[in-house]
Amino acid sequence: MSIVESPSLVKRVEILAKIARYFWRFTSSDVVTFVVPNTVFGICCALAGPPLVSGDYISAREVLRRIPAVVLFNWSNLLIFVLANQRLWESVTEDQLNKPWRPIPQGLVTRTEVRLALQLLIPAILAINHCFLNVGAETACILTGTWVYNDLKASDDGWI
Template identity: 50%
Template sequence: MTATPENVSTKSRQEDLAQSTLPPTKGAFPLLSFAKTLWLFTESDFATFVFPDTVFGIFAALSGPLLTGNASPDLLQILRRLPYVVLWNWLNLLIFDLANQRHPESILEDSINKPWRPLPSGRISVSQTRHLLLIALPVVLGINYCLGAWEETILLFTLTWMYNDLGGGDDGFIVRNIIIAVAFSQYNKGALRVATGENAVSPAAWWWLAVTSGVIGTTMQVQDMKDQEGDRAKNRRTAPLVIGDGAARWTIAIPTAIWSFACPIFWRLSFLGYVLPVSIGMIIVFRILLLRSFIADKRTWWLWAAWTGIIWMTPLFKDYSVFVRFLHNFRS
C-alpha cells in the first residue's frame, strides 16, 4: 500500500502516544496521584461493568433460595459485603482496562473518544502500564482468592487475553459480543459468590446467568453508538460501522424490547414486576431509534446500564421475603 501523508501522520501519532512518559509527580501526595491514575483507567467503564455486576451479586444473594443455598438471607449481613463485591468487580475491570488501553491503536482511539484517560493524557507511559499490569495480575488474583471467587478471575484473565491480545475485540462485533457476554457471566457469578459468602450458588443460578449473558450479548453494542468516531480511527468493526448506524440501532431496540418482557416471564412475575423493566426498556427503544446525537447516545448508554441493573433485580421481585424479615425484626 502506498504511503500517504494521512497514513504517515496516523502512524507517527500512534508512535508518539505510545512513547509518552509519565511526568514527575508533583505535590506531597504521590499515592493520591497514583490512585487517581488507576481510577482514570476504569472510570468510563465503571457504569458498564462494576455497577450492574455489583447489583447482580447483591440482589441475587438477597433472593436467597432462588439462586443460593441460603434459605433465609439476612439483609444487613449481605449489605455489609457490598464493599467486597465492588472491590472484586473493580479489580477485574482494572486488569481488563490496563491490558486494553496500553496498545497504540487504543491510545489513538482514546485520544479522540476519551482523552482524559491516563495514556493519552500523559499521566503514564505504555512501558509503565505494562509493568503495572505484570504486578497487578498476581496481586488481583491473590486478593480475589481471599474474597472467595478466584476461579472466575482466572477465566476473566483468559477472556481479557482473547479480547485484547488475540484481537477478539476487533474481529467483528459478533465475536466481540460473545466474549463480552461470557465475561459478564463470570463477573455476575463471581459477584454473587462474594456477596453470598459461605453459601453455595444453586443450580438454578446457572440458568439465570445464561439469561443475563443473553441480555448482554444481544444489546451490548449500545455502547458503540457513542464511540463511532474513535472506533473508525482504530478501524474497529463495531455494529454501526459494519452494518450502518440505522441497522445497528434496530439490533439494539428489538432485543431490548424482547428481554424487557422475557426476564419477568422467566421469574413468572405479577403485573407489577413488569413495570420497571418494561417501561425503562421501552424508553431505551424510543431513544435509540429516534435520538441520534452523540449526547443522546451517551445518555441512552447510561440508561441501558440502569436497565440492566433493574433486570438483575427481578429475582427480588419474585421473592422479597428478606425485606419482610428485616422489617419484622426491626419492629420487634
C-alpha cells in the same frame, strides 16, 4: 524525627496517592456502566439465591455487609481490563481522538508503565480475590477472558 515525619514516608504516601488517582482516571468512565450494574446484579442474585439453590441461608443483612467486597471485585477486574485495553496501540490512537482525558493520551503514563502495572496487579488482584474474597477461580476466568479479548484480538474476528 519520628517515622511519621520521615520524608521517605511522605514521599511514599504521595506516590501511592498519585497511583490511585491514575487508576481512578483509567476506570472512572466505566464505573457507571460496569461496576454499578455488576454490583447490583451480584446483590440481586445473592438476595434471590436462597430459594433457588441448596446450601446455607444468607441473610439480607449479610448480603448488604458484603457490598464493599462485591464493589472491590468488580472494580479490580475492571482495572485489569481497562489497563490491558488502553495500553494497545490502536486504543491509544482511538483515545487521542475520542477520550483524550485518559492517562496515556495525556502523557501521564506510558504504555510500558501500564504493562509493568499489569505485571504487578494481575497476581496481586488474583491473590486478593482468591484469599480474601474467595473468588479466585472466577477472577482467573475473567483475567483469561481479558487476555483473549485484548491481546489475542478475539473481538476483531468472528471465531464462532
